[in-house]
Amino acid sequence: MPTFPATTVDFFLAGLESFMVRSGQGRHWAVTALWLKGKPEATALNRAWEQVHARHLMLGARLRRKWRGWRLVWETDGPVQAPPISWQPLSGQTDETTLIQERLRGFVFGQAITTPLFLEVFGDAATGRHLVLLTWRHALMDGTGVNLLLEKLAAPSDASPPSVPEATQESPALLYKRARPLMNRLHAMTRAGCLSAWSKGLPEAGGAPEFQLIQLTEEQSGRAAEKLRRLCGEFFQMPFYAAVAVRALRALHESRGWSSPEIHLHLPAQGRKRSPDLVFGGQFGTLPLFLESSALDTLDTAVAHVQQCYKDALKQGLPQASEALMALARQMPVRWFIPMVRLQNRGQICSLFHSHTGAFLPGRADFAGAMVENVCTVPSVSTPPGLGLFFSDFAGKITITLAWRTGGLGPEELKALTASITTDLAG
């Protein structure tokens, strides 16, 4: 049976999903929504959909341990059949939020989703607008992968099948040495006591995935872009959005009377040497940042602080240390990973999930022949950390996704988070 080497982020995503399932939070589903001005061309979309399934053996792959060397690999039986694309009218009775919420739980109109990808097109007869919902298993793909997948679905191509990435093996002693700077930093963080949106006493499991989209107007998006340019230049988006996200979390902490002297943010960092054909399998690494709450008083100071921490993290080799630590952790059973992280972090995983951020489908105006109005991703998040903040920029339109689980955020807290984010971006 063909196998593919599993990356360290594959291990992280598998560990996270294992934790979610074991704590009653369900599988780790995500939904990417595209709003189209017209109807996508069915033949082209079907062809692209079938191509993706025929070419990417990962769609039928499972994570397995190899007895020899205890390596974690993706094992596949061969190409999988593409599930039919579902075409439905968008009736007045079903709103977009309800549709997305059900899919985040892994269901479509009451039926459990049995494939890692599920594609639906909802048409509004009155306006001609269409909503495309792509529901995907997060354990199989990260936020970078979904952008690449949408590119492939947007137009069929004759590209050759993807090449398989090289497996790398390093000695545990070498990995330990490389991981040491991050281990020291994590110990310091534990002593400082980082909090997320969850703390002991709050419900941890069972809540259904919830989300809210904040779609900035054209004028608001323009103001946000101007701030971004002023603080971070034309294309250095991550520190800007990260600063907005951590300030929102700090506002939530303050509203609850909590104090978290540090905020532990794991930023996704794009892996090198990746091929644009490698859609499935996690590709990113992580850049752990330990931010001081006291430096987040204004957006300007917060951005400068994130940039400085970003710089310091690179100087200290934390991305490489993070990769090495994950490579070491990969030796342990998947189900032990998150419990071990929580033991180390006094019940936490990190302070919040913040990824899927930045330009979405850059340079693309249409999807299967229909003009794209907007696009964003809504991942389900686990508790802890209990909160995910994601920022999507499509052709200058900014959409913010707030994701949490039922019971994890009150209506007033949600208002406070929304106000903090909107004011920071467009105030």
Added chain:
Amino acid sequence: MPQAPITPDSVIELLTSEHILEPQEPIAPDTDLFTLGLDSMAMMQLLLQIEERFRLSVSPAEMTRDRFATAGALASFLGEKRRLAA
């Protein structure tokens, strides 16, 4: 100590020797760096190396797409910056 010269080749050497970009093909002075994966983290690594190797600090306001699009454009920008600072 004499300052390292800033040329398209020295920028390309910096990008590859520091593993900021790891392209399959050699980088030419007019190759689009963004298509080679010049993302946020690579950009921060690049800024750190520019500080270390060329003794120049680039502010966020100076980070425009045109200036960082190719090794040639970046070398021109950094050369001009050094000339003005002299």
